Amino acid sequence: MANTPFFWKLISRNYIASPVANEEIYQEKLERTRRALRPDWSMIEIGCGSGNTALTHAPYVKHITAYDFCGPMLEHGRTRAANEGIENVEFVEASLDDIDTKTSFDAVLMLSVIHLIPDWTSAIRKAAQLTRPGGIFVSSTVTIDTMPTKMRAVLSLVNLLPVLPTVARISRAALVAEIEKNGLIVEENWQPEGHDSVFIIARKPT
Template sequence: MHSSADFWDKLAVRYAKSPIRDMEAYEYTLDRTRSYLKPTDRVLELGCGTGTTAVKLSGDAGEIVASDVAAQMVEIGKVRAAEAGAGNVHFVQADMDDPGLRGVPYDVVMAFNLLHLIEATDVALAHISDMVKPGGLFISKTACLAEGGGSLKLRAIKLALPLMRLLGKAPFVHFLTIGALERAVERAGFEIIEAGNFPANPPSRYLVARRK
């Protein structure tokens, strides 16, 4: 993931200004996530971007550590948290295998719109499993682009991705099916307790999984 840090740094300001594509789906999964959080929870968000979700959930957890590989994303997140008065959200620039994120496991680890950007899914999920307390939760949302569907524009982008990546215009994208994603989560030692597609086309798979 470190090789993608420069790409996301360059995109940070534009990313921060871009609207959420499907606000209804975002708000629904945000509320579902909120329902699992407790005021005493210590939460880690991986791939936090510019901090929108971490700040919105700040009132529902005891502490949120929001991490991202891109320094510029983290800096924008810090400003957003300060403006919102979200003093319990702490931003760090880190990859998911960074030793600084280890130590005492978290009650909840979140990864929204992240897993499809990682080449080694099983390795990433093994790291995540190590970060979650036994009985704790992993909450994620992942674009499953191998399921098909989507607009003509999206289909054209999918065809152009290899060239765009070669030119530094796109990150790595893993074309996952829902089945492959869920099997990988289960192999990492989790039991899926809630699942759904929000939005449905192309499916963005929302999963809540408990560590065994």
């Protein structure tokens, strides 16, 4: 089934209802992102899921377009925005491939998505194209470095299961190299202890 809208539709109800894996780390990532945002900025988030992160950042930028290829995830975001009177976040059903690179943005977020995209290097290239000079690309990506050997074995098995999205085997160094190859300068490269995701903020030079 791989990383398809169908898979995410199947699990969307559970995904939306599940709490974040580690609230303290999540809050730290939000805080680090927020410190880099500016009130007049135009931001996009690709693979926004339930939209909770985009809605949390809404007071700190001018406008957010939050993309996901899974409609039910976006419905949750739209309902929350309406209930909370948040008017500067627009939810758009689209895949990364559909997003036009003619326009660039001050901030491009891809959180827990890159490792799900088999051609992850192209995904980074596109994110870099979408980032305007002076703007930032923010990612949180599962890497294999800190994964215990047992977990890597489990991952290999999981990747054989046709019902689950394949997780790309990306090392932290390869991730950083790919981001820099696309002309961005990594300003934050944070891997919380014992955590399998690397959080990166990279800036496109002016």
